[in-house]
Amino acid sequence: MKLPFGALACAGLLSTPCGAGAQNAPSRIASVKVYPGSATVERVARVLAGSRSYTFQCLPQGLDAASLQVSADAAVRIGESSVQVQDRDIAGGAGGCASPLDERWRQAQDEVANARAEVQALELAQSYLKATASGAPEGKAPAPALIASTTDALRRGAQDNLQRQHQAQRRLEAAELALKAVGAERDRLAGPRARVSTVTVTLATERDADLRLSYQVRGPGWAPSYRATLDSATATVRLERLALVAQATGEDWSGVALTLSTGQPTRATAGGLPRPWRLDVAPPPPPAAPAPAYAAAAAAPAALARSQPLAEAAPEPLPSFDVGVLDTAYATEFSVPQRITVPSGGPRVTLALGQQDVRAQLLTRAVPAVEEAAYLVAQFAVPAGVWPAAAVALYRDGAFVGNGRLDGAELARTGLSFGRDERVLVRAEAPREHSASAGLTGATTERQIQRAYTVENRHDKAIALQVLDAAPLSQNEQISVQSRYDPPPADSAWNQQPGTIAWSQPLAAGATARFGASHTIRYAKDLRLQERR
Structure with missing residues (x-):
């Protein structure tokens, strides 16, 4: 038995209220919460009394179906929901789902058409001026009194027209570049293979109410x-x-x-756990197998390549936010x-x-x-x-x-x-370095390094001065280091970094301060010293 349109609506097969010919209005984006690399979008739709379902159309293909949340006023009872991914040109009814760039694409086309029409009109005007300048009838020369005024009018008209023609050509070139850029972005986002998502929600509506859908989508940031x-x-x-x-x-x-x-929310929700740490005696290595023939060795990779399925293309990396x-x-x-x-x-x-x-x-x-x-x-x-x-x-x-x-x-x-x-002058004196043998038997190398710095304040007021320097730091008990400073530093491990010293003191206007460091490094003569700076 074929049901009439109103009976289909009352049976819940269409999102049209009983006894009314009105359709539910399209949804709109009400709010967006943006995270680094993703966003939560909330859409709102007005559903009419008696509606049994509502379809949110033309949603992004990349929405996370697991993140869908549907809510509504107390007048709406919500049932199940379903998600379907379709090609953009067949989704959303007869007109398909228009890309957001379609309007900008049409505007860019209109700009190109307007600029091209202006260029062609000015070219036509220029052709008319040329024809006017060379179109005097034979045997009828213009009156001498009109020659000067006609020539001047043609000159001014041609000059103005050529300038406007040049500017119009510039506008045409700019419009064509803008159209090309919008077209490339439009093809990338909504090309022939572009797809969109559709979410259908089953519901029971007692009176007109708002229906809300929120979903997570990757990419924004x-x-x-x-x-x-x-x-x-x-x-x-x-x-x-x-x-x-x-x-x-x-x-x-x-x-x-x-x-x-x-x-x-796109990051991992839990950290990794430690793996068991097992120690055992390694078994003896197996005897080496005989080398295969060249043909067999060459055929093996080919056979392996045929047996392995093609790996899926890696997804395009998301923008880093x-x-x-x-x-x-x-x-x-x-x-x-x-x-x-x-x-x-x-x-x-x-x-x-x-x-x-x-x-x-x-x-x-x-x-x-x-x-x-x-x-x-x-x-x-x-x-x-x-x-x-x-x-x-x-x-x-x-x-x-x-x-x-x-x-x-x-x-x-x-x-x-x-x-x-x-206004603060800094000078580093040339470092002095000396190495010699030390100890009773001369089996120890002693290396002495001296450094000095001067700082001059040319401000008309005192400043708070901080001078940083690096001191040698031994990483082995066979290497000993002794350091002396003049004046003594305020911190020998500045910023919690051992080996970084800091002098801190006020410096009066026009005053000069000198800072010195002397380091003595001792190690065995046969020891090869390694330095990292």
Whole structure:
């Protein structure tokens, strides 16, 4: 028996309410939570009273079916859900699933057509001017009074037309390049073999209500960046958080509520366990087999190659947005207050995540043995929250000084450097080294190394000076090392690194300080000394 259309809807075979001809509206993306390398997308659809099912169409092929979550208002009872992957051109009904780049593709085509039409119109105008200039009837020369004005009008008209023609040609070339770029991205995301996912949810709706579907999709991500501005007069550093968001999922995020999270659901959820550590006596090696004939040896790899199935092509590596997690509460989320649009396959979107002012201690750091230069360093406590390691743009007293790296783990130990201090002169004297035999029998080699450095402060105020140097560190009991310093260093294991010494002292305006280190290394004469620096 053939049921009428309304009976099919009441039987739950169509997502149309009983007694009504209206169709459920398409879903829209309401919010997105972006992680490094993945995103959770939430779609919302308005289902009408009496609906028995709803189909979310044209979803990304790469959505994780295990991550699907369906929720709704109290007026909706939710049953089972199913996922189907189809070709883009046959999914979504008669019109298929249009790519988000289709509209940009059409706009780029229109730009090319408009620019080409303008070029052709100007070429036609130029041809008309040429014909006008050479089209005087035979035997009828223009009046002498009109020759000058006609010539001037033709000259000005031709000059203006040629300039406009040149600019139009430039616009045409730019439009063709833009069309080529959009076309390449469109073919990559929605080519002939592009596929989309469809999720169908069985439900029972008592009245009009909202139906929500959330799913995880791999590929999108965000990368942090920072801007640090130092005010040396007040010893204050302003830290600004920035985020670069990009996605190529095949669906545009238009006007969505965006949240950025440092959590990483694509990482392993559990660490590895230790394997048993067993010791046994190795059995004697088996006797060597006779070498096979060349033909057999050559045939074996071929036979093995025929017997082995072809390995699947490795998946395309995901974009690297790994910013790390530096948080005791597992993750920190940044909710963007305004609605954000991130087109699929489009440029990265830069978002500002706020700023903080922190007090800092300024010091001038020098490592004369490495470089005869001094650098201004700001030391301050890591602000509250998660500060993943990322690039930082550095500004000192309003001037850009370069780019560095802000690492929350290293910030508290080494500080943040804001460029060279040109008013502090650093000099490293030539090292003096002497080796001689020692001991009653001369069986010991004694090597003495002396180094000295000078630092001059040419500022009109005192500075906090820090000078770092490396001391020889013995890794073997047969090698002894004795070191003497003048003046004594403030730390012989700076930054918890044995062998790294640090002199720290104030240096008055116009003053000069000298630092010396003397190292005596003793080892057996027949011992071959190995040095690593």
